[in-house]
Amino acid sequence: MNRTHMLELNNLNKIFKTRKHEFHALSDVSLTIARGEMVAVMGTSGSGKTTLLNILGCIDHASSGSYLLNQNPVEGQSLRTLAGIRNRDLGFVMQDFALVDHYSVQKNVLLPLEYLKDRKLRKERAAKLPALLEKLHIGQKQREKVMNLSGGQKQRVAIARALINEPEVILADEPTGALDQKTSQEIIELMRSINEEGKTVVIVTHDPNIAAYCDRIVRIEDGRIVEDSAAPSLVQV
């Protein structure tokens, strides 16, 4: 496998400024994630996990420091370029699924394709929808409205939507936070198999059982990385 740097943060800081206060949400964060790695980001509530993921996802920008995505600098890019990067290179999976409830499964999953300019590519990718839904075990639900699905099924739809544009990187913020234990396990196993097919995956989670599926755990406290280590093996003795 090509172990080039997929995500690289150097001395990153994020300061939220309000009229009276400044809040240092990330302090001097340096982190390199290789292509094909699966990394868990852990830490207590308010430690800066979502802030970090939003910066990795080009949803928010750092106050200082550098971010290279697939070895291309992110800072200084126009909003238009960033929107292109988000759509092409990154797939997002959120705790609350972030789906349009009154749209069908099919319509939700195909939404990211609307931003693709290349019509031929759009058609090619749309043609893969049935196989993608089948693979995620929601093939039977293609025409169902999302509001009629279970939590686990909704998260599968969100994962399909994250994958439809064939991004290199999947970023997930508490993807199992709203699911029961058994469904959580199914979803993390699914994400692991997506990783094994070559995607780089970053998952924010509070759950050590979820983190155990990852190669590596990065722990954040008060906006600083306090631990970066191999995940304990899943194998029970």
Ligand SMILES: Nc1ncnc2c1ncn2[C@@H]1O[C@H](COP(=O)(O)OP(=O)(O)OP(=O)(O)O)[C@@H](O)[C@H]1O
């Ligand atoms: N837009 C904002 N303006 C001001 N402060 C913010 C903003 N967004 C986040 N913060 C602050 O930054 C800190 C980190 O927030 P963040 O959402 O990254 O935490 P988190 O680790 O994801 O927590 P949780 O586990 O509860 O989701 C918090 O103290 C939060 O209040």
Ligand SMILES: [Mg+2]
């Ligand atoms: Mg959060």
